[in-house]
Amino acid sequence: MRADRLMTIMILLQNRGKMTAKELAEELEVSDRTILRDMDALSTAGIPVVSDRGKDGGWRLVDNFRSQLSGLTMDDLKSLFLFPSGKVLEDLGLHSGALDTRQKLLAAIPGTFRGEAEAIWERIHIDSSTWRASKENLDALKTVQQAVWESKKLTILYEQADGEQNERVVEPLGLVAKGDTWYLVAIRDSEFRNYRVSRIHKAIVENETFIRPANFILAGYWEQSKEEFIQRLPAYDVQVEIHPSVMKRLYFTSKFVQVIKKESSSPDQWIEATLRFNAEQEAVEYIVGFANKMKIIAPKDLKSKVVSLANSVIDFYNEL
Structure with a gap:
């Protein structure tokens, strides 16, 4: 899409300083003429792009233009660059494009912070998977995820801990990855419930939508639910x-x-x-x-x- 390409051009110019139309065309796999039209579109949108002529010429942003994030602190930077496990993103179908997401973040933050941000990226990697690859069945995850995004009711065939299977209709509120195990947080019969996605043998997204509870915060609910589960464990x-x-x-x-x-x-x-x-x-x-x-x-x-x-x-x- 053109909008994505225009955003990528801005990011490339922010990160590299100056690029020729040919370099941009090769990077984005389009023609030189398309790049020229894109530059006109950026200028019309108020983005300060200019072209320098000569041997060392090329397209650049005026005055080191940055779409800065206001109020950014070092702790904020650390949080932004500590990405979750690639396995988690892969399960959700979020695959990296040609330009890494962190490159986009680097382009957006103030220049005084870029060195620190790159240092965090180079020094910390988070792998939340287990040593042995999970063999859990995640065939239903994509369907469950769709229902979560669209706030639509979900009919699931669920296997309980004792092996018994039964069908139920739930209102899906969110997904939680604990290690490499996925859980669905949903409402059933006016109560919050947690379902292990690997035990969902069939999932159907219904046409009927539902209204999410006011002030529901997934992370806060999960921490409380986890603590209550631990307290119920026999000792x-x-x-x-x-x-x-x-x-x-x-x-x-x-x-x-x-x-x-x-x-x-x-x-x-x-x-x-x-x-x-x-x-x-x-x-x-x-x-x-x-x-x-x-x-x-x-x-x-x-x-x-x-x-x-x-x-x-x-x-x-x-x-x-």
Whole structure:
């Protein structure tokens, strides 16, 4: 589209200072004549573009013209240039064009800040994906996203945690990426609900629109919802003594265990700690994995359950 091309010309001239019509034509894959017509259009719109003749000539913006952002601080710059994971943008279908978005930002900010902005870009990269690529089914994401943008009701076939599937009509308010997992925030039966997009097996955008709740802020709702979910999680605490040789494993063995207390000691002494699990069975299986490097202090009845599981493993392999 011509409007996009005119904006790109402005950005290129802002970033590079001066370019010939031929250079612009090659960059934008159009003819020299098209560039000349575009320059006339920019001048008519009040953009101060001029052409310098001669060997070092070319098109430039008068007086280093910048479409500056007012009131920009260094913290603002850091926020602008700390882009989310490319995987998140790809899931949403937001692919980078020929000119990187950050190049456009560089063109728009005051010249005194450009060096700092480039430094942030070069020094920090955010990758919010997990080490192992997600295998979740995101076939419905595009349809869900359409309903979110258009504020239209959405009929979904949703699979619950127990595997049961049922159809429901929801009012989609927004999408949230947590790690590489997508959630739909929606209203159903006048209540806010969270749906894991990978469990949506079918989605149909209805023609009927809905009115978003006044003053609804997606980020604020999500933080509150997340905190309430954490508070509802069951907690099973176990006091143990841990051999120092396996302390590093403690933080990498399971994503479900939480170390809520650890008593410091000398390097050759056992370390007292309190571990928090979601359930007793999780604690039993976790502790068995550390063999003779973890002792149970409390609850005392947990010892017999760990011994029972260990014996069942021994009996199983003796019979093979």
